Amino acid sequence: MKIIKAEYTVSAVKAEQYPQDGRPEIAFAGRSNVGKSSLINTLVQRKNLARTSSQPGKTQTINFYSVNDLLYLVDLPGYGFARVSRAERERWGRFIEAYLNQRRELVAVVLLVDIRHPPTRDDVMMYDWLCYFNKPTLVVATKADKISRGQWAKHLKIIRNELGLKPEHQLLPFSAETRQGREEVWDWLARAAGI
Ligand code: GDP
Numbered sequence: 001m002k003i004i005k006a007e008y009t010v011s012a013v014k015a016e017q018y019p020q021d022g023r024p025e026i027a028f029a030g031r032s033n034v035g036k037s038s039l040i041n042t043l044v045q046r047k048n049l050a051r052t053s054s055q056p057g058k059t060q061t062i063n064f065y066s067v068n069d070l071l072y073l074v075d076l077p078g079y080g081f082a083r084v085s086r087a088e089r090e091r092w093g094r095f096i097e098a099y100l101n102q103r104r105e106l107v108a109v110v111l112l113v114d115i116r117h118p119p120t121r122d123d124v125m126m127y128d129w130l131c132y133f134n135k136p137t138l139v140v141a142t143k144a145d146k147i148s149r150g151q152w153a154k155h156l157k158i159i160r161n162e163l164g165l166k167p168e169h170q171l172l173p174f175s176a177e178t179r180q181g182r183e184e185v186w187d188w189l190a191r192a193a194g195i
Contacts, residue, residue, distance in 0.1 A: 001186040004068050006044035011061035015098065018105075019064055024193040025072040025105045029096075029130070030112030031122055032078030035142035038176035039112060040065060040073055043186060050075055060092060062099060071193045074106075080122035100133045108136040108192035110185070115141035115155050115173060119162045127163045137169050138188050144173040144180055 012018050030036045037050035044067055063075040076096055079089075100106065109130050113119050119127070130137045141159055144152065152173050160171055170188065174181035 001043075001067075001190060003045050006046055006049055006065060006067050008049060009064040009066045009072065011063045013061055013095075015102070018062075018103070019066075019072060022105060023066075023069075023071050024107045024195070025064070025074045025103065026189050026193060027074040027076050027100070027106060027109045028112065029076045029109060029126055030078060030142075031080035031120060034078070034112045034114055035174075035176060036075060036078060036112055039110075039140065039142060039174060039185075040075060042174075042176045042179055042182055043067075043073065043189075060088070060095070062095070070195050071189075072105075079126065080120060097129075100130075100135070106135065107194070108138065108189070109133075110138045110140055110189075112140050112142050113159055113163075115144050115152070115159070116146055118158050124163060127165075131166065136192050138185070138192075139163065139165065139169060139171045140174045140181070140185060141171060142174055142176070145175040145177040 009019055010017055028036050028040060040050040041047060044065065049065055050063065060077050065073045065075070067073060077092055079092065111127055111130060113123050141156060147155060156171055156173065165171060172181050172184050174185060
């Protein structure tokens with residue numbers, strides 16, 4: 001995907017703040033620190049469009065980034081941060097659920113997991129949740145540069161098994177460091193968004 005224009009649009013805390021122009025949206029979900037901002041920045045070829053390493057668990061907004069005036073990449077708040085209170089977690093859940101469940105512009109979801117580790121309980125819960133919402137889903141295994149290429153297949157297999165990945169869901173290794181997987185992720189996003 002050739003990026004002509006990429007810009008931050010809005011950080012929403014309620015549905016009335018979502019963009020109103022009807023463009024397709026692709027949401028990104030994953031636990032804090034998994035590399036979500038880095039993936040978005042790599043996709044749009046900008047160093048700092050999505051904030052990296054902002055205080056984990058503090059960003060409880062849904063952030064919209066407009067790409068080529070064609071679609072939105074939507075950064076969902078990271079989950080699985082231990083210091084977040086139960087009340088906050090519940091608020092997070094309701095907010096995200098409403099977005100995933102009711103947003104008509106949402107065409108697909110990308111779930112990020114760390115290639116180095118088996119998915120956490122939260123990752124498995126999130127994956128099950130996405131299956132329940134029945135949206136096209138791509139799983140991206142981040143930080144692929146942190147293990148040798150020869151180890152990828154073994155790690156991807158563990159992720160596939162632990163998530164119980166369905167045959168219709170693809171799993172792609174990705175690295176923001178080397179940009180490995182960027183084209184493959186874009187191909188998938190473009191197809192999902194119909195652009
Ligand atoms: P977020 O909280 O999910 O948005 O995660 P960030 O994108 O802020 O990344 C968390 C940390 O992991 C930062 O220190 C990043 O530099 C690092 N990181 C993210 N992606 C990669 C990657 O592909 N390779 C390596 N080596 N580090 C990464």
